[in-house]
Amino acid sequence: xxxxxxxxxxxxxxxxxxxxxxxxxxxxxxxxxxxxxxxxxxxxxxxxxxxxxxxxxxxxxxxxxxxxxxxxxxxxxxxxxxxxxxxxxxxxxxxxxxxxxxxxxxxxxxxxxxxxxxxxxxxxxxxxxxxxxxxxxxxxxxxxxxxxxxxxxxxxxxxxxxxxxxxxxxxxxxxxxxxxxxxxxxxxxxxxxxxxxxxxxxxxxxxxxxxxxxxxxxxxxxxxxxxxxxxxxxxxxxxxxxxxxxxxxxxxxxxxxxxxxxxxxxxxxxxxxxxxxxxxxxxxxxxxxxxxxxxxxxxxxxxxxxxxxxxxxxxxxxxxxxxxxxxxxxxxxxxxxxxxxxxxxxxxxxx
Ligand code: SF4
Numbered sequence: 304x305x306x307x308x309x310x311x312x313x314x315x316x317x318x319x320x321x322x323x324x325x326x327x328x329x330x331x332x333x334x335x336x337x338x339x340x341x342x343x344x345x346x347x348x349x350x351x352x353x354x355x356x357x358x359x360x361x362x363x364x365x366x367x368x369x370x371x372x373x374x375x376x377x378x379x380x381x382x383x384x385x386x387x388x389x390x391x392x393x394x395x396x397x398x399x400x401x402x403x404x405x406x407x408x409x410x411x412x413x414x415x416x417x418x419x420x421x422x423x424x425x426x427x428x429x430x431x432x433x434x435x436x437x438x439x440x441x442x443x444x445x446x447x448x449x450x451x452x453x454x455x456x457x458x459x460x461x462x463x464x465x466x467x468x469x470x471x472x473x474x475x476x477x478x479x480x481x482x483x484x485x486x487x488x489x490x491x492x493x494x495x496x497x498x499x500x501x502x503x504x505x506x507x508x509x510x511x512x513x514x515x516x517x518x519x520x521x522x523x524x525x526x527x528x529x530x531x532x533x534x535x536x537x538x539x540x541x542x543x544x545x546x547x548x549x550x551x552x553x554x555x556x557x558x559x560x561x562x563x564x565x566x567x568x569x570x571x572x573x574x575x576x577x578x579x580x581x582x583x584x585x586x587x588x589x590x591x592x593x594x595x596x597x598x599x600x601x602x603x604x605x606x607x608x609x610x611x612x613x614x615x616x617x618x619x620x621x622x623x624x625x626x627x628x629x630x631x632x633x634x635x636x637x638x639x640x641x642x643x644x645x646x647x648x649x650x651x652x653x654x
Pocket of ligand 1: 565566567568569570571572598599600601602603604607
């Protein structure tokens with residue numbers, strides 16, 4: 304059972320309050336390079352990204368927010384550190400949300416300056432504590448621990464509340480998976496603000512996906528998390544695909560086409576892995592519940608994938624297309640891929 308959090312509106316997209324979990328990513332371009340930033344956001348949108356974050360490192364980035372938000376369909380989050388002036392500029396230029404840490408924005412005067420702007424524009428703020436940003440006093444009191452992360456996040460939330468900010472999303476990230484899970488679990492007991500969940504600095508693709516899947520997955524299965532970000536040192540589109548797989552594996556997304564493929568073994572009679580990859584790419588845009596199987600041999604394939612709506616199994620010179628485990632069509636090996644894709648199109652498009 305998912306924990307019910309407060310609803311926060313990010314440019315028309317709801318986070319928390321019982322809404323479906325939203326997938327986020329962050330651009331890797333210099334935000335002021337508007338063409339590159341727009342191209343990357345377009346690719347992210349196409350992949351299924353629902354909220355995009357951009358880094359605001361200087362005035363050119365903050366000003367570029369205007370041109371970017373005018374040309375994209377999904378909400379934009381401006382990520383600012385240290386500069387209240389840049390935060391205000393990004394908000395005035397149309398950011399739908401800001402990610403700041405009040406602790407590094409300055410003193411009361413500077414925080415009030417940002418909070419007043421946030422309130423005037425009625426946008427939410429994400430406050431994120433991570434192991435590198437924990438204030439000295441919490442580190443001294445608790446060490447590098449879940450308690451320190453949670454206290455730091457709550458302290459920063461408290462500063463914003465003091466200046467009247469109500470729409471807040473909170474995160475407590477670590478690159479260490481058990482610590483991340485402990486911190487979010489503790490935080491979820493202490494707050495009803497929606498939680499942005501992720502494992503920070505997760506790493507290069509393979510390790511990053513596994514760390515994120517374990518950490519985010521453990522939390523989601525316990526009903527914790529309202530929006531997720533998979534952090535990878537790679538093309539951010541891969542973050543979106545990984546996030547989708549995590550949600551699906553946790554049973555939180557049902558309208559998609561599942562592609563199952565056998566691991567292959569000595570009985571495998573053709574290149575099933577290549578076709579499985581091609582089919583995966585082909586069905587990606589479909590928001591429909593269906594199961595497609597790509598199996599290595601006709602001996603066991605149809606039986607092993609009995610529950611697939613449509614499947615194919617390789618044979619000697621010919622392949623068998625099957626439906627719910629029952630033979631449907633025999634096709635020559637050389638045209639098997641095209642025939643199978645045609646059948647998938649018929650199944651999914653109903654043509
Ligand atoms: Fe092996 Fe055939 Fe099973 Fe694939 S379907 S794992 S090739 S027995």
